[in-house]
Structures are given as C-alpha cells and as structure tokens.
Amino acid sequence: MNGFLADLPTYLTAIGQTLFIVLVSLVVAGALGLVLGVALAVTRRGGLLSNPVLFAVLNVVVNIVRPIPFVIFVIAIAPVTIGVLGTYLGPAAATFALSLAAAFAVSRIVEQSLVAVDPGVLEAARAAGASPLRTIATVLIPEGLGPLILGYTFLFVGIVDMSAQVGLIGGGGLGDFAVTYGSQRYDWPVVYITVATIIVLVQIGQLVGNRLARLALRR
Amino acid sequence: MTAAVRVEHVTKRFGDLVALDDVSLEVEEGGVLGVIGYSGAGKSTLVRLMNGLEQPTTGRVLVGDAEISALPERELRRVRRDIGMIFQQFNLFRARTVAGNVAYPLRVAGVSRTERDARVARVLDFVGLLDKAHAHPEQLSGGQKQRVGIARALATSPRLLLADEATSALDPETTADVLALLKRVNRELGITIVLITHEMEAVKAVAQQVVVMEAGRIVERGSLVDVFSAPATPAAARFVRSVLHDRPTGATLDRLRSAHRGRLVTVRVADRPGFTATVSDAFAKRRLSNELVFGGISELGDRSVGALTYALDGPGAAVDEALAELRGAGIAVEEEAAG
Numbered sequence: 001m002n003g004f005l006a007d008l009p010t011y012l013t014a015i016g017q018t019l020f021i022v023l024v025s026l027v028v029a030g031a032l033g034l035v036l037g038v039a040l041a042v043t044r045r046g047g048l049l050s051n052p053v054l055f056a057v058l059n060v061v062v063n064i065v066r067p068i069p070f071v072i073f074v075i076a077i078a079p080v081t082i083g084v085l086g087t088y089l090g091p092a093a094a095t096f097a098l099s100l101a102a103a104f105a106v107s108r109i110v111e112q113s114l115v116a117v118d119p120g121v122l123e124a125a126r127a128a129g130a131s132p133l134r135t136i137a138t139v140l141i142p143e144g145l146g147p148l149i150l151g152y153t154f155l156f157v158g159i160v161d162m163s164a165q166v167g168l169i170g171g172g173g174l175g176d177f178a179v180t181y182g183s184q185r186y187d188w189p190v191v192y193i194t195v196a197t198i199i200v201l202v203q204i205g206q207l208v209g210n211r212l213a214r215l216a217l218r219r
Numbered sequence: 220m221t222a223a224v225r226v227e228h229v230t231k232r233f234g235d236l237v238a239l240d241d242v243s244l245e246v247e248e249g250g251v252l253g254v255i256g257y258s259g260a261g262k263s264t265l266v267r268l269m270n271g272l273e274q275p276t277t278g279r280v281l282v283g284d285a286e287i288s289a290l291p292e293r294e295l296r297r298v299r300r301d302i303g304m305i306f307q308q309f310n311l312f313r314a315r316t317v318a319g320n321v322a323y324p325l326r327v328a329g330v331s332r333t334e335r336d337a338r339v340a341r342v343l344d345f346v347g348l349l350d351k352a353h354a355h356p357e358q359l360s361g362g363q364k365q366r367v368g369i370a371r372a373l374a375t376s377p378r379l380l381l382a383d384e385a386t387s388a389l390d391p392e393t394t395a396d397v398l399a400l401l402k403r404v405n406r407e408l409g410i411t412i413v414l415i416t417h418e419m420e421a422v423k424a425v426a427q428q429v430v431v432m433e434a435g436r437i438v439e440r441g442s443l444v445d446v447f448s449a450p451a452t453p454a455a456a457r458f459v460r461s462v463l464h465d466r467p468t469g470a471t472l473d474r475l476r477s478a479h480r481g482r483l484v485t486v487r488v489a490d491r492p493g494f495t496a497t498v499s500d501a502f503a504k505r506r507l508s509n510e511l512v513f514g515g516i517s518e519l520g521d522r523s524v525g526a527l528t529y530a531l532d533g534p535g536a537a538v539d540e541a542l543a544e545l546r547g548a549g550i551a552v553e554e555e556a557a558g
Contacts, residue, residue: 118310120310121310121313124310124371126299127272127299128300128323128324128327128375129296129299129324130296131293142312143314216314
C-alpha cells in the first residue's frame with residue numbers, strides 16, 4: 001500500500017488508458033456492429049432487403065469470429081494490427097483489436113433488437129412510400145432504440161472486461177496496472193483498488209444506459 | 220364512370236397456396252367497396268395488391284391511370300403516396316408523437332416543414348384529435364389510435380383509402396365511431412374507400428357496393444341493398460344473417476318446430492306498400508292458421524330489409540297454393556328445411 005501513493009500517477013494514467021480503450025472501442029465497435037447487425041436483420045428472409053445469400057454469408061462470418069476466445073483473437077490478428085498501427089502493444093493497438101472483436105458481438109445484439117420490431121410498423125412505412133433505406137433509418141432503428149441502448153450498455157460492460165484482458169497482453173490500462181503494480185509485487189490492496197475502480201466504472205456505465213433506455217422507451 | 224381501382228383476372232399464389240383465384244373487380248371513383256369474407260378468404264392479399272405491397276402472379280391491377288402490377292418498386296413508392304392505408308393493429312410508430320406519425324408520409328413525400336405542420340393540424344382536426352398532437356401512441360385508446368391511423372393515411376390527401384380490418388380490434392361502440400369517421404372521409408373528402416372486413420356490421424355501415432369472398436374467389440357481388448336483401452350464395456347468406464338475425468337457425472329452429480304445429484315458412488320482406496296485407500290475405504283466404512314466430516327488419520340505406528317466419532298449419536295443398544301465390548306476387552318465400 002505504501003507503494004500505491006508513489007504509483008498514483010501510473011494509476012491515473014491507467015484509468016485514462018482504460019477509458020480511452022473502452023470509449024473508442026465502444027464507438028468504433030458500436031458503429032461497425034450497427035452496420036453489420038442492421039445488415040443481418042434486414043437481409044434475412046422476409047426482411048426489408050431480403051437477400052438470403054448475403055444473409056447466409058454474413059451469418060457464417062459472424063459465427064466463425066464470435067466463438068474465438070478474445071485473448072486468442074487479439075494474438076491471432078496481431079499481424080494485422082502491426083500492419084495497420086506498426087505495433088501490437090499499447091492502448092491504440094488494444095483498441096484496434098477490441099473494436100474488431102466487439103463489433104461481431106454487437107452485430108448479434110443489434111440483430112436481436114431489430115428483428116423484434118413489429119413488422120406492422122415497417123409495412124406502414126412501406127405503404128407510405130418510404131424506401132427501404134429510409135425505413136431503416138427513420139422507423140426500424142428508432143422503433144428498436146430502447147432494446148438497442150440496453151444492448152449497448154451490456155456491450156459496455158463486456159468491453160471493460162475485454163479491456164482488462166488486452167491490458168494483460170501489453171495493452172496498458174487498469175488490467176495491466178493490477179498485474180504489474182499489484183499481484184506481481186504481492187501488493188494486494190493495489191489489486192483491490194483496481195477492482196473497485198472497475199466496479200465503479202461499470203456501475204456508472206450501467207446507470208447511464210438504463211436512464212437512456214428508459215427515456216427511449218418512455219417508461 | 221371512371222374506375223378508381225380495377226382488378227383484372229388476378230391470381231396470386233404463395234408457393235402451393237392459391238390466395239386469389241382469377242379475381243376481377245372495379246371500384247368506382249368516390250365509392251365505398253366492402254370486401255367481406257372469413258379469414259383466409261384472400262381479402263388482405265387483395266387489398267395489398269392495390270398499393271403494390273404484393274404483386275399478382277398473373278393478371279393486372281390498376282389504380283387510376285397507374286398500372287400497379289407493372290410498376291417497378293421505385294415508381295410504386297411515388298404512387299403509394301396517393302393511396303392511404305389503415306391497419307387492424309393500427310401500426311403506429313411508437314417512437315413518434317401523434318403529430319410525428321401523421322407527418323411521416325409528408326416527410327417521405329418531401330413536403331416542406333410549414334406545409335407539413337399545416338396539413339398535420341388540418342387532418343388531426345378532421346379526426347378530432349388536435350389536442351392529442353403531442354401525445355405518444357401508447358397514451359391513446361384503441362379508437363383514438365385508429366383515428367391517428369386514419370389521419371396518417373389522409374395526410375398526403377390520397378384519392379384512395381385502403382382499410383384492412385380497420386375496426387376488427389375495436390369494441391362495438393368504438394367501431395361505430397371509426398366507421399362514422401370513414402363515412403365522413405368518403406362523403407366530405409370524396410375519397411374512394413376499399414374496406415376489408417369479416418364483420419358485416421362494418422360493411423353495412425359504410426359500403427355502397429359489396430363483394431363476398433370465399434377461398435380466394437369472389438362468390439357474390441352487388442349493391443349493399445341487393446346483397447343484404449337477397450344473398451344468392453350460402454357464404455353471403457351466412458354473413459347477412461350474422462347482422463340481421465332475421466332467420467331462425469340451429470337451436471332456435473328446433474325450438475320453434477317443437478313449439479308450433481305445421482310448416483315453418485320464411486317470407487322475405489319486400490319494401491313496398493301492401494306487403495303485409497298481401498301475405499296475410501294469401502294465408503287467410505285459405506283459412507290457414509298462421510302465426511308469426513320469428514323475424515327481423517332492418518333499415519338499410521333508405522330501404523327495409525329482413526324476413527318473417529310463419530308457422531302455417533292447414534291442408535298441405537292449401538299451404539302450397541298460398542306460397543305459390545306469394546311467389547307469383549314477387550315475394551321470396553322459403554320453407555325452413557325439416558330438422
């Protein structure tokens with residue numbers, strides 16, 4: 001614990017790195033996952049842009065990537081990460097790998113939220129003369145917004161979890177800090193301070209998500 | 220007379236299922252066509268052909284000058300702006316306010332904001348929900364939701380309104396309100412309406428022309444009064460009976476038969492002077508005991524329709540003579556089959 005005060009600047013940096021990794025990944029994975037999830041939802045048979053062949057391809061791709069354990073995925077795409085960023089170490093590299101892996105997870109969350117939207121309202125939009133793309137943007141996504149926000153909140157918690165894992169393999173952030181300054185020095189209070197920090201982070205995220213979802217659902 | 224909608228020899232298959240089988244019909248400009256049939260008769264498919272939500276397997280569908288069945292999807296979108304549609308489950312956008320719902324078709328049509336606001340206010344006023352403009356759909360009752368649905372369908376000032384079981388999810392009182400509103404839409408705005416329903420009550424309240432569907436085919440068609448006063452097919456007769464309650468059936472018929480002697484004969488009400496005198500004369504002059512045991516008369520448009528059932532007792536030949544005399548006078552007479 002004596003060491004912790006000395007390590008305070010490192011701790012604060014680690015928090016900053018974790019926030020960077022989590023927020024950037026949330027935005028990038030959120031956007032990629034939204035596109036992929038919308039594609040999955042509308043190309044299925046009977047969807048707005050029903051295209052069984054494209055759906056089958058997307059479905060298989062997502063199914064291949066999703067079950068790969070995240071730590072292995074990060075290592076497996078290290079050559080790509082190096083190709084893009086020049087290194088596979090540090091917060092930027094961690095964010096790259098995390099965004100990619102999370103995007104596939106998000107796509108399923110988005111797909112589920114959107115498939116649950118009442119087909120009747122989509123038909124009402126079609127009967128009003130709306131094109132499929134307009135219907136997606138102005139009806140499908142707004143009507144599924146409540147579940148979508150809850151899904152993204154779930155994703156946020158998952159990304160915090162994953163950000164700690166990338167920390168262990170050289171990504172920086174709180175996971176890295178807990179190991180390097182905590183467990184490896186047998187300084188358990190440092191480990192628990194880190195755990196508490198992550199819990200607070202997750203609580204804040206969940207609270208914000210719930211509030212937004214309630215606004216969207218007006219409940 | 221120009222036709223607002225023309226369906227020509229349309230057949231629609233979904234895989235092996237034949238939803239519509241060589242259906243042809245016309246809806247006159249400014250008219251109200253009621254399409255009635257049990258669920259699965261093909262009514263919804265028929266109405267969805269009229270705004271191109273479905274395309275026929277064979278045959279043609281025309282709305283005004285537009286050949287709906289020949290237009291590519293992109294062109295159809297433009298045509299759909301001139302065709303309103305309302306649904307059984309209302310299908311309102313839950314993420315939008317009442318005003319937002321009504322404005323939606325106008326946004327799609329690219330109407331400017333000021334024009335949009337003015338039109339939204341006008342149609343909401345027409346359906347009597349101007350005070351609910353900022354409410355969300357879940358705050359409304361079923362009847363109010365359908366009135367919003369109607370306002371949304373009217374926003375673009377369409378010439379044709381398609382109503383797919385528009386009152387089937389509503390209670391009887393609310394149904395009457397919504398039907399009255401549809402009648403105003405037709406009379407005051409001159410909008411042609413195609414009303415799909417399995418409730419004869421809805422057809423009776425609004426339609427001028429009626430089409431009866433069964434198993435993908437039109438089995439009967441005609442003016443409301445004709446179909447009601449003289450249904451020619453069993454399907455039509457069942458629907459008419461469900462509203463008029465003018466013919467004894469099932470248990471009622473059994474009870475009447477055991478309670479009265481003689482033959483049960485149903486005379487259809489002819490809306491003309493001296494009708495009852497003609498009937499009672501035919502019975503009286505043959506000294507037939509005649510007792511009125513069942514019946515009902517309803518007002519339809521400006522005519523009375525219905526039927527009266529008599530228990531006739533007397534010599535068989537005299538009864539036959541009396542019935543022949545009535546038929547000779549142009550009065551439809553039917554004997555209730557023995558149980």
